[in-house]
Amino acid sequence: MEPVPVTVITGFLGSGKTTLINHILTGQHGKKIAIIEVGVDDGLVVETKEEIFEMNNGCICCTVRGDLIRILHKLLKRKHRFDAILIETTGLADPAPVAQTFFVDDDLKDLVRLDAILTVVDAKHILQHLDDAQIEEGAENEAVEQLAFADRILLNKVDLVSQKEKAAVVKRIKGINAAAEIIETVNSRADLDRVLGIRAFSLDRILEEEPDFLDEGAEHSHSSDVTSVGIDADGNLSFAKAQRWLSKLLQDKGADIFRSKGILCFEGSDDKHVFQGVHMLLAFSSSADGAGRPWGPDEKRVNRLVFIGRNLDRDEINASFRSCLVGSAPAA
């Protein structure tokens, strides 16, 4: 039997990976697709008929292979065969350990094949991440790694940059990876024939790039100063206060906050409100506009937010958020 093609989707936080997955899942291709998410799940993938497998295990490099091998075996044992498997990695993940999985496990080698590593790039913010001067010495810059490993690059969010800015980004990308084809997209809407079943992964090219790629024990280190602050809070928010709080936070700390997202409950509304932030750019949607379902009558209304970045003051962010809840004492 032909091995099932696997596409690994990487890209920095907020670049458009989930948007790409939704685009693929809603496309007219008639394929049965399984999705594996590596990293933190945020519950914000639109609901589909496909199943989503999550892996939530801290340092991805160190745990990914075991988890992934287990999940892939489980998937492949099913009676109904999948036509394709997509693996989405979290924004900061180095794609190497995910790709290695397909070469280190002998049993998997015949059942699946790595079709391509797709890297989604946020045209507006990528240069800032490539030039990140705050990465600790000796640590890898994941934005560079993700480009270097890519077989194909989706240059996404081209609606947010001028022709001149775009040309500068393309030049930088080509300087890191001249081999990968670049597809320009808005909302990750790439022609599916150009991203799935493309047989673009080449082990030889990767070994040229990283000679110890197949060495499972190879040293690696990550910039540990990037952290995430999560908030889980019951109750309803005052719309005006929450809006002021979020705009101020992103205005003051937008350079350091790479990514933010959350589900919010507002006083007087049964709709679920979702926000998605990338640095200072913020987008809102809600079940009132058809995105997701409203809060159910017996469903517990919980605000869930996450901020990923550096120099984040967990206590301060939590306390100031809680002061926006209806009935809370004003922030000190």
Ligand SMILES: Nc1nc2c(ncn2[C@@H]2O[C@H](COP(=O)(O)OP(=O)(O)OP(=O)(O)O)[C@@H](O)[C@H]2O)c(=O)[nH]1
């Ligand atoms: N303007 C603009 N916004 C986009 C585009 N593509 C995606 N977005 C928005 O960017 C935000 C982040 O997109 P996601 O698809 O969630 O990004 P992601 O890479 O999955 O993010 P992580 O979950 O942090 O890894 C969302 O608000 C998207 O609607 C685009 O081409 N242009």
